[in-house]
Amino acid sequence: xxxxxxxxxxxxxxxxxxxxxxxxxxxxxxxxxxxxxxxxxxxxxxxxxxxxxxxxxxxxxxxxxxxxxxxxxxxxxxxxxxxxxxxxxxxxxxxxxxxxxxxxxxxxxxxxxxxxxxxxxxxx
Amino acid sequence: xxxxxxxxxxxxxxxxxxxxxxxxxxxxxxxxxxxxxxxxxxxxxxxxxxxxxxxxxxxxxxxxxxxxxxxxxxxxxxxxxxxxxxxxxxxxxxxxxxxxxxxxxxxxxxxxxxxxxxxxxxxxxxxxxxxxxxxxxxxxxxxxxxxxxxxxxxxxxxxxxxxxxxxxxxxxxxxxxxxxxxxxxxxxxxxxxxxxxxxxxxxxxxxxxxxxxxxxxxxx
Numbered sequence: 001x002x003x004x005x006x007x008x009x010x011x012x013x014x015x016x017x018x019x020x021x022x023x024x025x026x027x028x029x030x031x032x033x034x035x036x037x038x039x040x041x042x043x044x045x046x047x048x049x050x051x052x053x054x055x056x057x058x059x060x061x062x063x064x065x066x067x068x069x070x071x072x073x074x075x076x077x078x079x080x081x082x083x084x085x086x087x088x089x090x091x092x093x094x095x096x097x098x099x100x101x102x103x104x105x106x107x108x109x110x111x112x113x114x115x116x117x118x119x120x121x122x123x124x
Numbered sequence: 125x126x127x128x129x130x131x132x133x134x135x136x137x138x139x140x141x142x143x144x145x146x147x148x149x150x151x152x153x154x155x156x157x158x159x160x161x162x163x164x165x166x167x168x169x170x171x172x173x174x175x176x177x178x179x180x181x182x183x184x185x186x187x188x189x190x191x192x193x194x195x196x197x198x199x200x201x202x203x204x205x206x207x208x209x210x211x212x213x214x215x216x217x218x219x220x221x222x223x224x225x226x227x228x229x230x231x232x233x234x235x236x237x238x239x240x241x242x243x244x245x246x247x248x249x250x251x252x253x254x255x256x257x258x259x260x261x262x263x264x265x266x267x268x269x270x271x272x273x274x275x276x277x278x279x280x281x282x283x284x285x286x287x288x289x290x291x292x293x294x295x296x297x298x299x300x301x302x303x304x305x306x307x308x309x310x311x312x313x314x315x316x317x318x319x320x321x322x323x324x325x326x327x328x329x330x331x332x333x334x335x336x337x338x339x340x341x342x343x344x
Contacts, residue, residue, distance in 0.1 A: 074229050110204045110206060
């Protein structure tokens with residue numbers, strides 16, 4: 001846990017080109033991966049570190065195909081806000097646990113997996 | 125065209141160039157036909173123009189094989205409920221629209237991208253009121269079929285968990301509305317307004333000379 005909250009504050013920056021953007025994304029990714037054990041102990045998450053890391057990776061993979069640098073910049077900014085809130089313990093355990101869909105209502109079954117399953121459930 | 129919007133038409137094109145096994149134009153289900161946009165002519169033209177050239181090569185090709193059907197593997201978020209409709213496509217920032225992909229950045233629930241909005245021009249009221257109410261273009265959300273509405277057990281009032289119920293947005297032009305929908309990643313369809321047919325008539329025209337046939341056959 002951080003001593004001073006400004007420890008994780010970062011100046012918002014624009015990436016000059018894709019190389020810079022890629023480097024910044026990788027740096028952010030490494031930060032998260034390194035922080036996984038600490039997040040686990042801080043928020044008493046009942047999952048092994050590997051599960052937490054997988055979930056972090058998923059969040060990054062969601063935006064894998066972003067093809068505009070300004071969008072990447074904004075995503076990085078949002079990412080750092082999230083990181084700062086997490087590491088400064090500005091979140092609570094529920095906020096972190098809400099990243100894990102099994103813990104929410106119906107877990108992975110929230111959307112039907114196939115057409116037939118949705119049809120039999122009366123959903124569209 | 126089975127697609128609801130130009131972005132998905134572009135995707136359709138991409139898959140068509142790679143797999144070319146997709147009967148794009150003719151086969152659509154009844155539900156998709158119901159949501160067919162009235163203004164797909166230019167989309168069709170784009171499609172026809174870009175087909176022989178082989179499509180764009182810079183965009184990452186084939187990621188979703190099923191572009192116009194429901195995407196059952198869509199990423200769900202915290203706001204996804206049991207009765208959330210399955211989205212056709214969730215914006216991921218790789219769209220080749222010129223606007224900023226707002227759905228990637230805004231944090232709006234994925235459910236909004238799973239619902240289809242209607243873009244239309246409200247009709248003039250049949251009364252003798254003015255036509256100010258129909259000068260703009262409006263986007264509205266259809267009610268959700270099931271699950272989001274219930275009857276209040278105490279009073280019998282109708283309750284709703286539908287966050288977009290009764291919401292509409294007004295735009296100056298149709299293009300504004302379409303651009304907004306594309307930016308937000310909404311499925312949309314456009315309903316063109318019915319033009320009023322007006323034929324000037326004069327009784328005296330019945331008696332004008334015409335060389336061929338008489339306008340009226342008189343019996344006396």
